[in-house]
Amino acid sequence: MPRMTDATCKVLLALTKINPQDHYGLAIAKATGLKPGTLYPILARLEEEGLVKSDWEDLDEASAAKRRRRRLYELTAPGITCATDAAVKLTERTPVWARPTGGAVTA
């Protein structure tokens, strides 16, 4: 189990929320509000722990869009469990007055 900082929790939650086609670094950074200097070490750590796996985007898709291919990140089965825990932890750490209506904190 990795060290569950707020940033790590946000990354895990973002991977459950965003459209799977947008699971690349820039989109995750936008969803979490993290800078790449924070995001990439977290993603590498999660990948090392086996909670996240990554693979290259389909080359044809990237060629059709006339851009370089992106690296897409995906939660593994343990990662999904960890993301559920992350949501609980993030909610617990957020003061009641700062939580959105409904009580749960999202990325």
Next chain:
Amino acid sequence: VNVFVGVLFAGFVFMLPTSVALVRLIADKEYASWAPALAGLIARFGLAFIPVAHRERYREEWLAELDAKREEGQPPIFWAVSMLFGSIRLRPTLKRTPPQRAVAGDTSPAPAEEAAEEAAETLDARTPIRTFWSEMEGTGFWRARDGSFGDGPLRDGPLGQRGGPREGEERSPE
């Protein structure tokens, strides 16, 4: 004397905002032209801190994201600087993880692979400047023939392959 000072002051009041606007216009254009190239340069410098085994992956990933950032019309320089700091923080994690092993859950590298990576790392650590310049080789950064400065999103050739000629362009004999 008062009239002279008045004229001088009026001229100064007129010239100052005009000059500032002109300088800003030129600076904006200059910034727009060299910012993407500088961002690429900073990102490539950051790659020198990434372990050799992982470097190709992060090169492609980061350059793709810099392109995306540029297409959105946002300044990529701050993003690249953050990547530079990120690469320093990434290094310890990546040194522990052989590429493509973490997914399978196997974190023990083969002895030969480990020795080769260690040797490359040692060489790399001793020659960071040379590593940086070798990163710059073949990017066309310093040798753009069309007068533009820097390498655009697809200037490196086909996706994932560096050094390829552009469409309709012949490869130079060098």
